[in-house]
């Protein structure tokens with residue numbers, strides 16, 4: 001599976017719990033560091049940082065600080081945070097190494113790159 005999605009919206013407590021449980025169950029011991037969650041802020045119509053490198057198994061959490069709604073949407077359609085209103089966050093867990101370009105579905109000039117290392 002490419003990604004596991006965990007929403008951290010206020011009303012998604014049950015879903016969040018399920019996502020964390022899934023992470024827990026699939027968390028085979030790794031030789032290196034424990035999986036991390038990396039944060040990307042969406043602010044002033046930019047992803048910050050716009051380029052991020054993570055390890056397979058890590059999660060990325062996007063948080064929208066703008067009044068306008070935004071998404072983080074993979075260019076090739078493999079993953080999507082869905083619409084994030086102001087103050088909302090969504091986290092995705094990346095299992096498959098690769099370089100992923102993404103954009104905001106509402107503002108395609110907003111772009112970012114995520115690199116997942118083995």
Ligand SMILES: [Cu+2]
Pocket residue numbers: 045068069070071104105106107110
């Ligand atoms: Cu946007």
